[in-house]
Ligand code: 5AD
């Protein structure tokens with residue numbers, strides 16, 4: 413999400429004669445795009461600001477701006493706490509950046525943290541900053557109305573709103589024409605995408621179908637789905653298009669219905685498991701990944717065991733795993749006590765990570781001996797002679813380079829694996845003589 417936002421900011425600033433540099437000491441404006449989801453993300457930003465302070469001491473002309481969720485959450489307080497900051501801009505105010513920068517140039521501080529009910533930056537073509545020119549993100553909606561008890565996002569990114577589908581299709585088509593071969597459609601809860609035109613409402617399923625039809629060579633992914641809203645209809649649409657990737661990210665957060673209730677997730681363990689069965693039915697062989705929070709307010713040992721048993725039952729291919737971190741202004745902070753001791757949170761997180769390591773390895777081992785279609789993304793980090801890419805299931809594959817290049821599709825036969833990576837060789841084409 414923040415990558416796309418940064419790309420939107422670059423587009424806005426380029427229209428106003430700014431240009432981007434990758435040399436920090438050349439810059440006369442440093443903007444840091446921030447996340448507030450957990451406290452450690454904010455602490456990392458505070459240490460980056462110390463680094464920028466040194467740069468500013470060497471060159472007083474440099475301006476420093478904090479943009480994104482942390483700007484939204486802390487507002488004026490950020491200017492008070494961090495005296496080197498000249499500019500504070502929330503996620504819905506990026507169009508105001510040029511005007512705010514003029515204020516900064518005239519020696520004032522610039523701040524705008526107004527949230528909007530409409531802003532989607534739909535008309536702005538983000539300036540891509542990815543390195544591979546093969547895969548990219550396309551924002552389809554902003555904000556979130558779910559108000560999960562632990563989460564700051566509804567406060568920092570505002571109300572949910574969907575982007576005009578014409579601009580989404582235009583952007584995805586433009587990327588394909590430039591040689592990109594994969595887009596990931598992004599929103600906090602993509603299942604509730606809706607665009608009203610006259611008396612018609614375009615749903616997420618219909619949007620996805622339109623993006624899939626751009627070209628069979630364009631792979632399409634999306635994130636994030638909410639388990640309460642993920643419909644059979646979506647799975648049926650996916651089954652009809654082979655370029656809709658066989659990978660579903662379905663954050664569970666906890667395996668206990670009681671914890672889910674306290675989290676205000678609005679589904680039960682049983683509902684979640686039923687959705688997993690639906691994925692297995694309509695998209696056999698699809699990979700499933702998740703987000704898990706451990707140590708939420710009041711979580712008992714038994715509730716923790718339910719998370720482990722759910723993970724085992726689903727057999728996740730991949731998980732993002734977090735310790736619960738109380739965030740100011742959330743329902744959980746107001747209503748519950750953050751009462752699971754840090755030591756217990758750490759132990760439970762280790763157990764979850766250990767289980768996921770085994771499940772990830774088992775997931776990769778299931779592919780041994782199989783041939784998978786891989787979209788080549790770039791040179792492998794470990795060896796110049798190898799490339800890496802991903803399968804439709806979003807598994808990373810490393811293989812010898814040969815004459816292949818980023819953006820190519822290649823069938824790779826898998827012969828080794830670790831818990832994180834598949835390793836193989838391009839499959840030999842069938843012998844035409846036989
Ligand atoms: N503490 C820990 N993890 C959190 N997440 C969101 N808020 C918190 C929090 N307060 C996690 C959830 C979400 C992911 C993006 O971040 O798992 O799905």
Ligand code: SF4
Nearest residue numbers: 556558559560563565
């Ligand atoms: Fe946060 Fe819940 Fe919205 Fe996801 S769905 S962004 S966890 S409030």
